[in-house]
Each structure stands twice: as structure tokens, then as C-alpha cells.
Amino acid sequence: MPVPVLARDRLKAELLAFLEALELPLGVRLWDGTRTGPPDAKAGVWIREPAALARLFQGPLDLALGEAFVAGEIEIEGSIEDLLAELERAAGRLSPRALLARMARARGLRREIRRLDLSARLRGRRHSPARDRAAIRHHYDVGNAFFRLWLDRRMIYSCAYFPEGDEDLDTAQAKKLEHTLKKLLLHPGDHLLDIGSGWGGLALFAAEHFGARVTGVTVSEAQVAYARAWAEAEGLSHQVSFLPFDYREVRGTFDKMVSVGMAEHVGAENLPLYFRRAWENLKPGGLFLHYVITRGPVPPAFGRELASGEFLRRYVFPDGEILPLWQHLQAAEQAGFEVRDVEDLREHYAKTLRHWVRRLEERWQEAVGLVGEARARVWWLYMGVSAYQFAAGHLAIHQVLLAKPGGGGRVYLPPSRAHLYAG
16 A cells, blocks of 8 residues: 555655754665765665655564565665664664654554565464474575575585685685584594584585584475485485484484584574483584574664564574573583583674675576565575674674583593694
């Protein structure tokens, strides 16, 4: 339903007054050609449809902005990270109370508008095995061809490692795999469990370069099919197996374990169970590398209205939870694990995401052809915002090395980290 002319004029007046109060160094262009902000602004927003303003004044702001962008009602001009940085600085100049009061004045102007049918529609108890499978499939079963457009050649969908700073994405992902598996002291013949094995890149790297036997588990059937075919093509299917298992279904005895970017889907209430299952399946004296996105400090001005996380929960990671590091460490220790090493690689994830965004932009028309423009816009926005969040320290990515002590507390680890950086 289009926004009536009178409401449109009132929304425009509210927006201009709001921008004047914030004194944003951003360019804003409206549907009728009106412009505000400095002409040399590094970033800005083009509001193409009045309906976008109806969304923005309704809140929460992150959901409203995300839906308006996906619907094509607004466009971002310039760098999305510059835009977010200016918005964050502006939030500190206007109290949340004042912001909510101004937004409340315009709430009555909102009209019902078309909702995109891209959000996850999950049923059942939150973080039950069936619902977790549905949530994972919503994100990962978009289509292998779509991910191939912008991931590296090994299809690694997690933080790369740039120790020199100028590595290309393929090199940085290979260095991440090596860095990760060196921490596990992975030896030929070791049986490694890869929890959340994705398209199989880490598992196949561990088999080929470290001589390990690997069992990979993921609930995404599209990923299992891809990984099995890849292992067969590489002649490694005798050494690597992939199973369509939830982490709760795994039963076995493993020398080493790794979980990369999977625990974000577990949920706070199931985190103790996740670590108990890992403990039960790991040999005494074994090592477990838990690699997870964690929550950093968010400015007080970015309260629930501005940073609710609702857009990500509805459109990108349904039921996903980003928890503070202490919560992971507490659950791991309660299961019996000893925390032996912690490393934060958040700047590396910001750089990884920038690579992904650039690669997606370079193959944009192919992406739109595969998944449609609206879904491609969801992914571009989510990755661009995430790059800023990691760079600003609002998100972090931690590699946590855990040990299951053997008799007498025995855990073999080198006396220093030197082995990680040896050629």
C-alpha cells in the first residue's frame, strides 16, 4: 500500500528534523530529489521510497534498515563501514530516550507495506534437533553455486588468517587451516572429529597435509553431498567421511576435535550439552579446538532499538546466538575441559568479510541469477555490517584450545607457541 501524500510529507519533515539534530556528516537523498548533508560526504543513503521512512520510524532500527534495503527502498552510497561508523558516532550525541521519543512521534504514520518472504519460518521448541536442522538449512542450503561465487577455492566459510597482511583469500584460508590444525598437534593417523564440517575444506586439508583420519558432521544435506563428492574426486574418501549428523548424535572415540563457526547455532541453553558431548567423545589427553564468534562491547547508545539483532535472526541466522567468551569458557570448564590457549582474530575476520563482499560484488549479476536480487542483497548487507562489527570490536572471533587431561592431569603440549609459527 503506498504511503499517502500527507503522511509522506510529515515523514519527510520528521526525517529532516531528525538529521538536523544529529548533525550527521552523511549525504541523504530522498525520493523527490531533496538532498541534505555535506556534498563531499564519504557515505550516504538514498531513500527511494517513502515506505522506507515508515519502516525506519517504526523500529527496531536494524530490522527496519535491513528490510528496507532488501526491498530496494533504500540504497547505500559509498562505504557501508563508513556509514556505520558515522551512525555509531551520532548515536552517542543523541540519548536513546530522545531517539525513541522522536521515533514514537512518527509511529502513527506507518502504513502496512509488503513484507518479503525471505525470513525463516521455524517451528517447534527452540534449539531442538529438528528446529536446529531447519535453521541451519535456511542459511546453508541457499545453493552451493551461490557460495562458490565468493568463497575461496576450498569453500571455507569462516575467518581466514592473514599473518603477513597482504595474502589473497585462498592463501589466507590455507594459512588458517594450517594454524588451526597445528594448535591441535595433529599427527598422521590421528582420528579427528570436525563438528560442523561445512563443505569439507578443513577435513580434506587435515587428511591431505597432516595424514589424519577425519569424520565430518553437518546437518546440511547439501554440504554433505558436496563434501562426499569432493573427497571422492580427490581420492580421499577412504580417509575422510561425512555424516548428516547433529552434534548431539555423534558417538565415537576421537584423538582430536575441532569446531569452526558452528557453536553460534547451539544456543546458550544447549552450550553445556555441546561441551559434554565433546568431552564424552574425546580420548583422555586429547585436544579440542573450539573456534567461535563471540560478543564484544556495544556502545550504550546502541540499545535494542538500534542494535536488536532482529534482522539477522529473521533473515540470516535464525535462532543464532552470539554469546560472550566467558560463557563458552564456563561451560567448557564445567564439562571438565582445561582451557589451555585463547586467541582473538577479530581483525582477520573483518578482512575476510571485506574479501567476500568484494567478490560478491564482482559477480553480482550471477548471484542475482542464482538466488534473486532480494536474497543477494541480504547477504551483501549482512557481510558488510559484520565486517564493521568485527573491525569496531563489537564482535570477536576466538580460537579456544581445550584439553581433556589424562591420568594425573597429563596433557602433552609444547612449552611455547613456537611450533605454530615455524615454517
